Amino acid sequence: MIAEVIVDIVHSEVDKIFDYECDFEIAVGTCVVVPFGLWDKTTTGFVIRLKSTTDIAPEKLKSIIRALDERPAINEECLSLARGLADRYRVPLAACLRLFLPPEMRMGEVGESTKTVYFLTEEEPYFPPRAVKQRELYAYLEEHGEADGAFLRKTFGSALNALVERGLVRSKKERVLRTPYRGAEGEAPVRTLTSAQQNAVDIIHSTEKTVTLLHGVTGSGKTEIYLTLIAEQLQKGRSSIFLVPEISLTPQMFSQLRARFRSEVAILHSGLSAGERYDEWRRLREGEAHIAVGARSAVFAPLENLGVIVIDEEHDGSYSSESTPRYNTFEIALARAKYNGCKVVLGSATPSVETYRRAAEGEFELIRLPDRINARPLPEVTLVDMRRELRRGNATPFSSLLRDRLKACLDGGNQAILFLNRRGYAQSVQCRDCGETVKCEHCDVALTYHKEENCLKCHYCGARYKVPRACPSCGSIRIGTMGTGTQRVVRELKTLYPSARILRMDLDTTGGKEGHYKILKQFAAREADILVGTQMVAKGHDFPSVTLVGILDADMSLHFPDYRSGERTFQLVTQVAGRSGRAEEKGEVVLQTCEPENYILRFAANYDYTGFYEHEISMRAAMMFPPFCTIVRVMVTGEDEGETLACLKEVYTRLSALYEREKEKFLFFNRMHAPVKRIQNKYRYQVLMRLLPEGPLAEIYDEVAAVKHKKVLCYVEENPSNLS
Ligand code: ADP
Ligand code: ZN
Ligand code: ZN
Numbered sequence: 001m002i003a004e005v006i007v008d009i010v011h012s013e014v015d016k017i018f019d020y021e022c023d024f025e026i027a028v029g030t031c032v033v034v035p036f037g038l039w040d041k042t043t044t045g046f047v048i049r050l051k052s053t054t055d056i057a058p059e060k061l062k063s064i065i066r067a068l069d070e071r072p073a074i075n076e077e078c079l080s081l082a083r084g085l086a087d088r089y090r091v092p093l094a095a096c097l098r099l100f101l102p103p104e105m106r107m108g109e110v111g112e113s114t115k116t117v118y119f120l121t122e123e124e125p126y127f128p129p130r131a132v133k134q135r136e137l138y139a140y141l142e143e144h145g146e147a148d149g150a151f152l153r154k155t156f157g158s159a160l161n162a163l164v165e166r167g168l169v170r171s172k173k174e175r176v177l178r179t180p181y182r183g184a185e186g187e188a189p190v191r192t193l194t195s196a197q198q199n200a201v202d203i204i205h206s207t208e209k210t211v212t213l214l215h216g217v218t219g220s221g222k223t224e225i226y227l228t229l230i231a232e233q234l235q236k237g238r239s240s241i242f243l244v245p246e247i248s249l250t251p252q253m254f255s256q257l258r259a260r261f262r263s264e265v266a267i268l269h270s271g272l273s274a275g276e277r278y279d280e281w282r283r284l285r286e287g288e289a290h291i292a293v294g295a296r297s298a299v300f301a302p303l304e305n306l307g308v309i310v311i312d313e314e315h316d317g318s319y320s321s322e323s324t325p326r327y328n329t330f331e332i333a334l335a336r337a338k339y340n341g342c343k344v345v346l347g348s349a350t351p352s353v354e355t356y357r358r359a360a361e362g363e364f365e366l367i368r369l370p371d372r373i374n375a376r377p378l379p380e381v382t383l384v385d386m387r388r389e390l391r392r393g394n395a396t397p398f399s400s401l402l403r404d405r406l407k408a409c410l411d412g413g414n415q416a417i418l419f420l421n422r423r424g425y426a427q428s429v430q431c432r433d434c435g436e437t438v439k440c441e442h443c444d445v446a447l448t449y450h451k452e453e454n455c456l457k458c459h460y461c462g463a464r465y466k467v468p469r470a471c472p473s474c475g476s477i478r479i480g481t482m483g484t485g486t487q488r489v490v491r492e493l494k495t496l497y498p499s500a501r502i503l504r505m506d507l508d509t510t511g512g513k514e515g516h517y518k519i520l521k522q523f524a525a526r527e528a529d530i531l532v533g534t535q536m537v538a539k540g541h542d543f544p545s546v547t548l549v550g551i552l553d554a555d556m557s558l559h560f561p562d563y564r565s566g567e568r569t570f571q572l573v574t575q576v577a578g579r580s581g582r583a584e585e586k587g588e589v590v591l592q593t594c595e596p597e598n599y600i601l602r603f604a605a606n607y608d609y610t611g612f613y614e615h616e617i618s619m620r621a622a623m624m625f626p627p628f629c630t631i632v633r634v635m636v637t638g639e640d641e642g643e644t645l646a647c648l649k650e651v652y653t654r655l656s657a658l659y660e661r662e663k664e665k666f667l668f669f670n671r672m673h674a675p676v677k678r679i680q681n682k683y684r685y686q687v688l689m690r691l692l693p694e695g696p697l698a699e700i701y702d703e704v705a706a707v708k709h710k711k712v713l714c715y716v717e718e719n720p721s722n723l724s
Pocket of ligand 1: 191192193194197218219221224373
């Protein structure tokens with residue numbers, strides 16, 4: 001038999017596919033060791049096709065040395081999915097296969113972990129009277145059956161070897177599972193679904209549509225619905241994938257899942273150790289676990305017979321990949337659902353405009369959960385006009401209303417969350433004379449002042465700078481900071497409420513494994529009264545004692561130059577507000593803005609998603625923005641400006657020809673600097689296009705794939721969530 005093997009899937013930029021002879025039984029998708037290159041070095045590869053003939057001359061045909069694993073690493077479904085991705089994004093198959101395997105496995109660096117256990121072979125042997133330890137060891141094994149070698153050696157010392165030598169004890173290897181967050185299991189609470197939840201489950205069962213959108217306000221009990229669906233599938237012997245945004249992947253959440261599903265759950269995400277990730281992946285592939293939980297990459301979990309795929313917080317930006325291939329998680333989920341004949345359930349309090357439109361038009365089933373569990377009211381939102389505060393002489397980040405409410409909240413023994421989407425102390429450092437802002441030397445962005453380290457930091461490349469004494473541009477010493485960041489908020493809170501205990505959660509305080517979890521845990525344990533943070537505080541957390549949420553500056557995301565800025569602001573405000581008043585006590589929200597009349601903020605303050613949606617979709621239709629068109633950006637980026645421009649020119653020439661041929665399918669076509677002209681010393685240019693739905697998307701990928709520049713990176717993005 002001849003096997004087509006794709007080798008070196010880790011490093012190569014092109015597919016290296018070769019024919020090998022195989023003289024043993026082998027399945028497509030199996031990982032194999034093959035001789036490779038002139039000197040017949042060995043390397044690993046994947047069998048991607050089996051056939052009976054080859055064009056290679058018999059004397060040149062080499063043989064597969066062995067299979068690395070008795071089971072295929074990639075099943076048929078996943079292989080065809082990888083082929084589909086390679087075709088859709090015009091990338092090598094190797095790059096797509098990588099998505100399906102834990103990185104450790106591809107490198108062949110991590111294997112199973114084993115331990116040696118010892119057991120008895122003989123009954124009631126004779127022990128000399130002085131061999132006390134030997135007798136104790138014997139008794140121990142008699143009681144426990146078998147035990148771990150390291151433990152026995154530590155406890156009984158050389159007695160172990162003595163018994164092995166006498167042949168009374170033998171050893172064997174046993175597989176050890178490296179399970180993340182082991183021991184976190186508690187008892188799962190037994191809950192009966194509310195009638196709204198049961199109704200949702202019933203509709204998902206009866207609908208003929210593959211996709212259901214669960215549009216439920218924060219705290220409406222969506223999670224319980226997902227878990228019920230997953231449990232039902234498990235009962236039927238079918239597996240599930242449960243996707244959540246990276247930030248929600250807390251040990252807390254896993255212990256909840258473990259409590260409910262025990263070892264049926266496997267976790268896949270980047271925070272695990274290599275060994276843990278490998279073992280969790282194996283447990284899924286071997287059919288020892290049937291539920292994969294993780295961030296977007298868990299959509300590639302090696303599961304068969306899928307019964308349901310859940311995508312929680314479907315609007316979250318983390319579901320689109322930012323490296324090659326730039327896949328869309330929902331598209332993959334849909335492909336897997338079609339292959340397995342299963343359902344996809346999307347959930348959100350603030351669905352993306354695109355998803356909601358597909359549901360509203362009948363492509364997806366739409367289920368609304370307008371009420372919180374136990375009819376707890378949604379917190380009341382008060383809009384505060386910060387221009388008026390300024391006119392009254394209040395230049396602090398806190399309106400007088402927020403100060404009053406904060407005092408009442410703390411006096412009442414409750415907790416508060418203050419949200420500001422800017423880390424650091426001040427947004428920028430600016431010269432009062434020439435107006436120049438201090439910028440990063442490697443990036444075309446303003447530096448942020450960090451008071452704790454007393455330095456300026458670049459939030460794009462991480463570079464640090466000393467705080468300048470004078471303006472780098474005109475030499476004036478009248479330079480000062482502009483705008484407020486989380487560090488300054490904490491500092492001002494400390495002077496206003498000296499006895500309050502304050503925690504800060506942003507990228508600077510959440511380094512390391514489980515960094516943000518530690519802060520959340522402290523706050524949940526009520527070791528602090530106020531949590532100040534960036535959008536990390538907005539996601540899914542459930543703190544019963546939080547009764548006040550302050551949104552310090554709602555305008556920041558509103559004026560982001562992006563067609564999605566309104567949508568994103570609505571989502572952010574709703575999500576942050578949803579942290580307040582989740583238990584018995586009523587919650588409230590103070591929303592500070594300089595545009596209290598802004599329609600997005602008004603809809604958000606009234607929890608009027610439908611109002612927001614109707615307004616937004618009619619505006620997008622009028623302006624012909626997504627979902628009525630596809631924004632396609634071809635990024636061209638490199639360190640050498642001349643080469644980058646040369647590459648841009650080639651890309652542009654190719655695409656121009658396409659544009660000339662199919663002009664009527666384009667709404668916009670131009671090349672330009674990217675909004676941020678340089679990041680980490682790399683110049684950034686783009687060809688920006690807006691295509692009608694029938695536009696030549698595949699051809700754009702073809703044209704870009706044909707461009708080969710050694711030192712310039714060039715890639716296509718569809719409706720990118722970040723247009724900077
Ligand atoms: P969502 O995911 O929609 O934001 P959650 O699933 O977090 O909502 O539910 C909100 C709260 O209600 C949680 O504290 C959860 O434990 C509780 N809850 C959910 N369903 C039930 C139920 N059927 N009975 C009792 N409590 C429930
Ligand atoms: Zn100056
Ligand atoms: Zn920088």
